[in-house]
Amino acid sequence: MIDAMTTVTDPMFVFDRKRIVDFGIENKIPNAHEYREWVQSGGLLAFGPTIDGIWRRGAYFVEKILNGAKPSDLPVEGPVNRRSNLTPYRRPILTPSSGGFWR
Structure with a gap:
């Protein structure tokens, strides 16, 4: 059983991000991603900047x-931007188990 998932920065995953995010929503699997575009596609959490923001700041330094x-x-x-999207997850995903761990 999958308890959680995260993605790595790779063109293969970015290209199929909607499919990956939909899998997480359908199976109630919390998912964390590097860019906000994943949250805009329905992902739960992004812990990095937007791809556009990276290019903008790069241009500033150039x-x-x-x-x-x-x-x-x-x-x-x-990066200072963090985004979350709890809309697809109406029920709590994480629940305490008997061993004191969250599942």
Whole structure:
């Protein structure tokens, strides 16, 4: 039995994301993904930025470097956007088991 699932960043999974998300919804399997586009397709949780956001921030840094900034002077950034979508999961997915673990 599958208790939970997550996806890795791979073109194969991104291409079939709707099918993967629908599998999780139909079987009441909580699923976590890297990009918000998965949540927009019906996934439960995304813990990273949008793909568009990555390109936008990349363009920002390229512009700074082309205008003379030293790359070592630019700040290191991490993703700050997190999204969740509880709509497809009307019943609780996680329940405490007798051993104190969540299932």
